[in-house]
Amino acid sequence: MEIRELMKKATIFHGHICPGIAIGVLVAKYAIEHGFEHSPDEELVAVVETDNCSVDALQAILGTTYGKGNFIHKDYGKSNYKIYSRKNQKGIRLSLKKTILDKKLSRDEKIQKLLSMKPEDVFDIRNIDYDPPGMAQIEESVPCSICGELTMDSRMMNYQGKIMCIPCYKEFKE
Ligand SMILES: [Zn+2]
Numbered sequence: 234m235e236i237r238e239l240m241k242k243a244t245i246f247h248g249h250i251c252p253g254i255a256i257g258v259l260v261a262k263y264a265i266e267h268g269f270e271h272s273p274d275e276e277l278v279a280v281v282e283t284d285n286c287s288v289d290a291l292q293a294i295l296g297t298t299y300g301k302g303n304f305i306h307k308d309y310g311k312s313n314y315k316i317y318s319r320k321n322q323k324g325i326r327l328s329l330k331k332t333i334l335d336k337k338l339s340r341d342e343k344i345q346k347l348l349s350m351k352p353e354d355v356f357d358i359r360n361i362d363y364d365p366p367g368m369a370q371i372e373e374s375v376p377c378s379i380c381g382e383l384t385m386d387s388r389m390m391n392y393q394g395k396i397m398c399i400p401c402y403k404e405f406k407e
Pocket residue numbers: 247249250251253254286
């Protein structure tokens with residue numbers, strides 16, 4: 234797919250156009266061109282170390298989404314993107330290079346500049362060992378003994394012999 238089309242797809246999902254989305258589109262485009270095709274299920278898994286605008290482009294274009302469980306956010310505040318393919322058993326890592334953009338550029342100029350750059354000039358890119366996180370688990374939910382709301386079994390806390398959800402547990406502990 235052409236970069237303009239990818240930008241459009243990502244922008245519709247994200248809600249606005251911004252340099253962050255352009256960065257995410259470059260990540261997704263590079264991945265697609267290197268054997269990481271769009272993932273209707275859990276064929277791909279993305280592990281990202283930032284929660285900025287860029288990651289929405291991965292969700293929109295690669296099909297690595299929060300809801301499917303094949304999009305994992307590690308809150309390190311770093312612009313690093315790992316993508317694994319369960320099909321091809323391989324992984325890549327893209328890491329945003331520093332000072333790729335002149336701070337004086339306008340928002341639009343930044344976007345245009347990014348989209349005209351080679352991925353290798355924007356990111357440090359390397360192959361990584363294939364050790365993706367496990368598949369998403371489908372789990373039984375059961376009512377919390379305090380608030381009664383359905384809660385995934387694995388998230389229940391045991392406090393003084395009562396099985397309860399995390400928010401209820403926190404209230405008890407205070
Ligand atoms: Zn944005």
